[in-house]
Amino acid sequence: MPINYYIFFCLTLFSIGIVGVLTRRNAIIIFMCIELMLNAVNLLLVAFSKMHHAAAVAAVPESTVGSDGQIFVFFIMVVAAAEVSVGLAIIVMMYRNIHSVDINFLNRLKN
Amino acid sequence: MSHLVFLVPLFPLLGFLINGLGRNQLSKASIGAIGTGAILLSFLVSVRLFMEVLNGGGGVDTLFYLFKTTDISVPFAFQVDALSALFLLIITGIGTLIHLYSTAYMHDESAPHFARYFAYLNLFVFSMLLLVLGSGFVIMFIGWEGVGLCSYLLIGYWFKNNDYNYAARKAFVMNRIGDLGFLLAIFWIISKLGTTEYTQVFAGVNNLSASDITAITLLLFVGAMGKSAQIPLYTWLPDAMAGPTPVSALIHAATMVTAGIYMIARTNLLYTMAPFTQCVVAITGLATALFAATIALRQNDIKKVLAYSTVSQLGYMFLGLGVGAYTGAVFHVMTHAFFKALLFLGAGSVIHAMHHEQDIRKMGGLNKRLPHTHLTFLLGCLAIAGIPPLSGFFSKDEILAAAFQASPIYYILGLLGALMTAFYMFRLYTLTFLGEARFHEDEHHPVHESPWQMTVPLWILGILSVVGGWIGFPEWILPNAHRLEALLAPIFARSTALAKEHAHLTHSQEWMMTGGATLAIVLAIVLAIRSSLRAKVNSEPATGLAGILENKWYVDEIYDNAIVKPLQSFADLLKNVIEKSGIDGLVNGVGKLVHYGSRQFRLVQSGQVGNYLLIMVLSMVVFFLIWFNDTALMKLLHNIF
Numbered sequence: 001m002p003i004n005y006y007i008f009f010c011l012t013l014f015s016i017g018i019v020g021v022l023t024r025r026n027a028i029i030i031f032m033c034i035e036l037m038l039n040a041v042n043l044l045l046v047a048f049s050k051m052h053h054a055a056a057v058a059a060v061p062e063s064t065v066g067s068d069g070q071i072f073v074f075f076i077m078v079v080a081a082a083e084v085s086v087g088l089a090i091i092v093m094m095y096r097n098i099h100s101v102d103i104n105f106l107n108r109l110k111n
Numbered sequence: 112m113s114h115l116v117f118l119v120p121l122f123p124l125l126g127f128l129i130n131g132l133g134r135n136q137l138s139k140a141s142i143g144a145i146g147t148g149a150i151l152l153s154f155l156v157s158v159r160l161f162m163e164v165l166n167g168g169g170g171v172d173t174l175f176y177l178f179k180t181t182d183i184s185v186p187f188a189f190q191v192d193a194l195s196a197l198f199l200l201i202i203t204g205i206g207t208l209i210h211l212y213s214t215a216y217m218h219d220e221s222a223p224h225f226a227r228y229f230a231y232l233n234l235f236v237f238s239m240l241l242l243v244l245g246s247g248f249v250i251m252f253i254g255w256e257g258v259g260l261c262s263y264l265l266i267g268y269w270f271k272n273n274d275y276n277y278a279a280r281k282a283f284v285m286n287r288i289g290d291l292g293f294l295l296a297i298f299w300i301i302s303k304l305g306t307t308e309y310t311q312v313f314a315g316v317n318n319l320s321a322s323d324i325t326a327i328t329l330l331l332f333v334g335a336m337g338k339s340a341q342i343p344l345y346t347w348l349p350d351a352m353a354g355p356t357p358v359s360a361l362i363h364a365a366t367m368v369t370a371g372i373y374m375i376a377r378t379n380l381l382y383t384m385a386p387f388t389q390c391v392v393a394i395t396g397l398a399t400a401l402f403a404a405t406i407a408l409r410q411n412d413i414k415k416v417l418a419y420s421t422v423s424q425l426g427y428m429f430l431g432l433g434v435g436a437y438t439g440a441v442f443h444v445m446t447h448a449f450f451k452a453l454l455f456l457g458a459g460s461v462i463h464a465m466h467h468e469q470d471i472r473k474m475g476g477l478n479k480r481l482p483h484t485h486l487t488f489l490l491g492c493l494a495i496a497g498i499p500p501l502s503g504f505f506s507k508d509e510i511l512a513a514a515f516q517a518s519p520i521y522y523i524l525g526l527l528g529a530l531m532t533a534f535y536m537f538r539l540y541t542l543t544f545l546g547e548a549r550f551h552e553d554e555h556h557p558v559h560e561s562p563w564q565m566t567v568p569l570w571i572l573g574i575l576s577v578v579g580g581w582i583g584f585p586e587w588i589l590p591n592a593h594r595l596e597a598l599l600a601p602i603f604a605r606s607t608a609l610a611k612e613h614a615h616l617t618h619s620q621e622w623m624m625t626g627g628a629t630l631a632i633v634l635a636i637v638l639a640i641r642s643s644l645r646a647k648v649n650s651e652p653a654t655g656l657a658g659i660l661e662n663k664w665y666v667d668e669i670y671d672n673a674i675v676k677p678l679q680s681f682a683d684l685l686k687n688v689i690e691k692s693g694i695d696g697l698v699n700g701v702g703k704l705v706h707y708g709s710r711q712f713r714l715v716q717s718g719q720v721g722n723y724l725l726i727m728v729l730s731m732v733v734f735f736l737i738w739f740n741d742t743a744l745m746k747l748l749h750n751i752f
Contacts, residue, residue: 007751022725030724107718 006047013040027091027101031084038080042073115156116172116189119199120244122153123237127230134226142222143214146229150210150236154203157196164196165598171246171310183305190246190309194602197441197595198243198373201448205365206236208568212456213357215564216463228268232361235261239366243373247307248297251374255293255338258367259286265362266354278353285347289337293374296330299323313380313605321385328381328388331374332395339371339425342399346667349418356459359414363421364452369444372425375432376441376602383435383606393433393517397524400426402664404531408538409660412469413458416539420495421451423532427510430525435610436513437603438596442583443506445595449579450494450503453572457488460561460569461543468550471539476548480558483566485544487573492540494576496533496632499625502580508625509585512616515624526628533632537639546644587618 013036020033049069056065091101098105126149130142137145163169173188210232217228238257245251260283267279301307303323304315316324335341340348348368352359362368375382375392382389400423407419424447431440462469464481478485494501497508507529515522552558560566584592600607616624659665 004751018728022721022728025721103720106720 003047003051006044006051010040010044010047013037013043025102025104027094027103030103031087031091034087035080035084038076042076045076046070046073114172116160116191116244117174118156119153119160119189119203120237120240122149122156123233123240125149126233127237130226130233131230134223134230137222137226139218139222139225142226142229143210146233147207147210147214149233150203150206153236153240154200154207157199157203160191161196161200164191164193169193169196171308173246177249183301183307185247185249185307187250188246188308189244189250191244192602193598194373194376194441195243197445197598198369199240201369201445202236202239202243202365205448205452205572206361208571209357209361209365209452209456212360212459212565212568213355215562216357216459217355228265228355231261231264231268232358235265235361235366239370242370247309248300248312249307251377252293252297255334255370256290258338258370259283259290262286262351262362262367265358266351268354268358272353275353278347278350282347282351285344286337289334289344292330292333292337294334296327296334299327299330309377316380316384324381325385325387328378328385329391331378331381332388332392335371335374335429336395337371338374339368339429340399340422341371341395341425341429342402345399345403345422346670348422349415349663352412352414352418356414356455356462359418360452360455360459363418363455364448368421368425369448372428372432372440372444375429376437379432379437379603379606380609382432383609389433389435391433393430393514393521396426396429396431396433397514397521397528398426399423400430400528401524401531402426404528404535405660406663407535408531409657410535410663411472411661413461413471413474413539413543414455414469416471416535417451417454417458420454420532420536421447423528424451424495427507427525427528430514430521431510434510434513434517434521435606436510437606438583438593438599439506439509439513441599442580442595443510446494446502446506446576446579449572450491450501450576453487453491453569453576454495456565456569456572457484457491460484460565461488463561463565464558465550466553466556471542473550474543474548475546475550476544477558478544481544481560483560483569487566487569488544489540490573490576492536496536496636497529497629498632498636499629500577500580502576502578504629505580505583505585508628509583511628512585512621512624516616526631529628530631530635533635534639537636538643541640541643545640585621587616587621 017033017037017040021030024030046069050066053066057063095101126145129145169191171188171190173186175187177185177187217225220228235258238254238261241257242251242254245254263279263283266282267276269275297307300312303319304312306312337344351362403419403422403426407416407423410416410419428440428443431443461477461484494503497504511522511525514525583595
């Protein structure tokens with residue numbers, strides 16, 4: 001399978017994430033969109049890692065070369081999970097303070 | 112050649128250091144003894160050196176090198192010859208008397224100030240000795256600056272009076288103007304000859320073009336104008352009366368003002384080779400002599416009259432230098448040193464007795480109360496007026512005779528100045544010592560004669576004023592009796608050889624001229640005494656010509672309006688226009704720009720999180736495009752899409 005499919009797929013996911021971040025006002029939705037972008041990039045990393053060594057793997061089927069990107073992605077996910085807990089905690093605090101998760105109410109830094 | 116020469120300036124330097132550093136510890140008696148003793152010791156060494164010169168000794172004694180390069184080397188060397196030895200005697204001899212006199216005159220000062228006074232005085236003498244002893248222009252310049260500094264310090268000695276401080280500042284600024292000319296002359300000499308030593312400069316003088324010599328001598332003369340108070344830089348000298356009276360005596364007789372004469376006498380060869388400069392020197396001297404004499408006619412401050420008479424007498428010396436009578440000028444320096452020191456110390460004695468009253472309109476009838484001062488002062492007046500056989504007669508006659516040979520106009524104007532000199536000196540004498548007393552005598556502080564420390568120097572100087580001229584009898588009175596000329600002949604030998612020969616006056620002409628001049632001077636004296644005795648003396652300002660003279664031809668006011676005020680308004684222009692709108696505008700403009708810019712830029716912070724995100728994403732895209740805009744990436748993207 002050519003790499004192009006992965007790239008187009010990731011690009012679509014990433015763009016959906018960006019558009020979501022730019023257009024939505026609900027903090028939770030924005031947060032989800034950010035996760036979407038992160039995972040699009042993760043997916044791309046796995047794809048590149050796999051495809052980069054496709055020739056070597058084809059020659060020696062039992063070779064483990066090219067699996068490092070996949071392992072690396074697990075670490076990213078762990079860190080992302082930790083980051084998600086912080087982000088959700090911020091959103092909870094935001095709701096407690098202004099009784100809303102609409103980012104347009106977060107304008108205290110204005111001027 | 113004796114190696115004692117370094118001792119001459121060393122003693123005053125030590126005196127300066129001891130008195131200056133120990134001013135809070137030493138007692139007044141020891142301060143006076145150290146100050147006077149230092150100069151006395153150097154006087155004794157000077158006498159020894161002078162004897163050696165008389166016996167054909169002398170020469171250049173190099174102590175060390177100030178700096179030494181392949182192009183130029185400047186030794187710190189002392190030159191002892193007839194000219195410098197003679198000046199050494201004048202400076203240290205009269206300096207000793209003035210120091211002795213000062214111990215009594217300054218007795219009211221507290222010990223630290225007393226020590227400060229003597230320290231400055233010793234430094235003054237030290238600087239003057241350097242100036243005279245130096246074997247090149249650089250050492251002379253060091254001394255030259257030194258006397259300028261010391262005159263500033265001593266004129267402003269009573270620094271609590273602001274007028275005195277201004278007078279000191281004026282003296283310093285005027286001197287600086289002259290010093291600039293001297294400095295430029297030194298640079299010129301270095302650039303043309305690569306040396307500053309007199310002997311080498313005079314040896315290489317034929318390598319200089321005529322215009323070079325004229326420029327150098329004119330620049331040197333600018334220096335002499337400042338130091339020796341000639342038109343147009345003379346105004347500091349009368350104001351220098353702000354200092355204590357013995358300081359005035361020192362400035363006018365031994366140190367400082369004679370420096371200009373010494374410099375020209377030292378470089379006489381250059382001046383003889385520059386006829387144009389000689390003409391400038393003679394005319395400046397003559398103009399100064401007459402101008403200052405007219406001012407002196409109507410001054411009422413005892414010291415101011417003497418100050419203007421010094422300016423006038425210095426004018427005579429420059430006239431002598433200008434017409435090539437170098438011996439006459441140096442002779443007049445010597446005799447003038449005697450009688451001017453005498454007159455100033457006498458005036459100091461009067462001021463001391465009158466409890467610091469200096470206005471001669473408030474004196475009169477002092478001849479009985481101050482017998483010693485009166486008699487010696489009279490001797491000084493007769494000497495400066497040029498009555499034979501007192502010292503002033505011989506030197507002034509020599510200058511006037513030389514002036515006559517150069518041009519009869521010089522002689523007539525010079526004689527006119529001499530008549531005015533006689534008139535104002537005897538006006539001063541009469542108003543001070545003769546007639547009715549015009550002051551109220553305080554019973555508790557009667558007017559009294561000064562102590563011996565003051566009268567002894569007066570008498571010594573009085574005797575010198577009488578006999579001082581006898582070393583220079585002119586040819587027509589006693590043939591081959593001009594010992595000074597014989598002494599100084601080696602110094603001026605090359606100039607004498609170069610100078611064009613004038614038609615000599617016959618002896619009968621000389622007798623007639625001198626007789627007529629003396630008669631006129633005696634008449635002027637009689638006229639002065641009679642008119643001053645009769646004159647109603649009041650303190651109202653005079654009108655008409657007398658008023659102009661009383662206000663010194665308004666020269667200070669003219670300088671003020673022509674130089675000081677324009678400079679001040681120029682400074683005001685710089686301050687109010689250039690500084691305010693230019694420099695300040697630039698600085699404030701930058702501040703205002705930043706302030707305004709940030710006020711506008713602040714609006715970007717709208718507080719809308721959505722906007723921030725949009726800007727962030729757009730910025731990242733732009734950043735990405737700019738930063739990774741390389742062909743490899745573009746090719747990759749092209750391949751993909």
